[in-house]
Amino acid sequence: MGGAVSAGEDNDELIDNLKEAQYIRTELVEQAFRAIDRADYYLEEFKDNAYKDLAWKHGNIHLSAPCIYSEVMEALDLQPGLSFLNLGSGTGYLSSMVGLILGPFGVNHGVELHSDVIEYAKQKLDFFIKTSDSFDKFEFCEPSFVIGNCLEISPDCTQYDRVYCGAGVQKEHEDYMKNLLKVGGILVMPLEEKLTKITRTGPSAWETKKILAVSFAPLIQPNHADSGKSRLVHLPPVAVRSLQDLARIAIRGTIKKIIHQEAMSKAGNGLKNPPRFKRRRVRRRRMETIVFLDKEVFASRISSPADDNNNSEDMEDERPEEEDTKPSELKPDPPVNFLREKVLSLPLPDPLKYYLLYYREK
Numbered sequence: 001m002g003g004a005v006s007a008g009e010d011n012d013e014l015i016d017n018l019k020e021a022q023y024i025r026t027e028l029v030e031q032a033f034r035a036i037d038r039a040d041y042y043l044e045e046f047k048d049n050a051y052k053d054l055a056w057k058h059g060n061i062h063l064s065a066p067c068i069y070s071e072v073m074e075a076l077d078l079q080p081g082l083s084f085l086n087l088g089s090g091t092g093y094l095s096s097m098v099g100l101i102l103g104p105f106g107v108n109h110g111v112e113l114h115s116d117v118i119e120y121a122k123q124k125l126d127f128f129i130k131t132s133d134s135f136d137k138f139e140f141c142e143p144s145f146v147i148g149n150c151l152e153i154s155p156d157c158t159q160y161d162r163v164y165c166g167a168g169v170q171k172e173h174e175d176y177m178k179n180l181l182k183v184g185g186i187l188v189m190p191l192e193e194k195l196t197k198i199t200r201t202g203p204s205a206w207e208t209k210k211i212l213a214v215s216f217a218p219l220i221q222p223n224h225a226d227s228g229k230s231r232l233v234h235l236p237p238v239a240v241r242s243l244q245d246l247a248r249i250a251i252r253g254t255i256k257k258i259i260h261q262e263a264m265s266k267a268g269n270g271l272k273n274p275p276r277f278k279r280r281r282v283r284r285r286r287m288e289t290i291v292f293l294d295k296e297v298f299a300s301r302i303s304s305p306a307d308d309n310n311n312s313e314d315m316e317d318e319r320p321e322e323e324d325t326k327p328s329e330l331k332p333d334p335p336v337n338f339l340r341e342k343v344l345s346l347p348l349p350d351p352l353k354y355y356l357l358y359y360r361e362k
Contacts, residue, residue, distance in 0.1 A: 004023065004065070005066075012034060014051040018067060023067045023074075032073065032097040033069075035100055040127065040132075062091075075195075076098070083107035085235070086111070086163075087166065092110065092143055094166075095143035100141075104141060111150045113148070115147050118145045121145055133335055135358070136357075150165065150233070154235070160181060162185060163188070165219070167216055169190060170219065195211045195212040252356060256339060343357055
């Protein structure tokens with residue numbers, strides 16, 4: 001087995017490596033990847049492998065390699081307020097990262113075949129909302145997961161701005177997938193062993209771009225042997241937020257603006273981003289081929305002239321720099337959740353404070 005990027009020691013270093021290899025190219029995608037620790041979606045006994053650029057599968061639980069998710073997130077061109085459908089939503093890792101970008105007025109739906117995986121995804125989502133400091137840095141579009149075969153979605157379902165399918169799509173199902181899109185929407189899916197981006201430019205007009213050579217396990221075909229009838233999948237309706245929920249979003253947004261203004265005032269000429277923990281970079285050759293387990297066999301970057309210019313033959317590990325690094329540079333200060341501190345200091349009843357903090361445990 002091999003990875004497109006080197007293994008990281010933690011989530012940040014994994015993201016650093018994906019950025020260096022140009023799998024993560026935009027700030028929004030980088031922020032989403034850093035906000036959610038990939039290891040949180042692993043079973044405890046497998047977490048040692050969480051920061052390797054490899055797929056992971058245990059029973060029905062499956063995560064694609066980080067470089068695959070990076071290319072998917074970049075290709076989807078996500079923006080706040082869009083609607084997103086994840087076919088084969090699995091652990092909810094991708095859906096949660098997407099939700100950080102969509103914001104409170106987006107739509108975030110997932111279809112998953114296995115009920116045990118949906119239960120696992122809900123547990124991981126609940127853990128993220130209740131415990132992660134990253135949650136307060138974003139306005140989150142919480143994913144909703146439904147059980148069923150994604151090839152049996154009810155024909156009267158709404159269309160989506162963005163669609164991703166996490167299993168190999170057979171050619172005969174290409175049009176079915178395309179019809180899930182609104183005009184102007186983007187569909188990303190493995191098609192004919194290529195991660196493919198399809199943009200709907202008109203009612204019957206499409207633009208197709210091949211992104212990455214991949215091999216995914218194919219979509220599971222519907223089985224009607226028991227009843228002989230199709231089990232239609234009904235996606236959640238697009239819900240209208242309650243006035244109470246809208247008030248919470250507005251109050252949190254106002255508090256964030258106050259925090260930002262206070263920080264600008266302290267900074268004098270403007271708010272400067274605090275320096276991130278500086279890591280020792282190791283120069284490595286980008287590998288062009290990845291090999292996965294359990295039918296998700298390999299993924300290789302489709303070469304371009306730009307890639308050829310970026311290849312490096314320098315494989316030296318600059319370890320002497322690590323020895324010279326001061327201990328103070330190795331341990332960043334723990335992050336401060338300014339939003340939480342500000343809410344807790346407000347002259348409000350405790351139940352209202354807890355509501356504004358989504359009843360989070362931290």
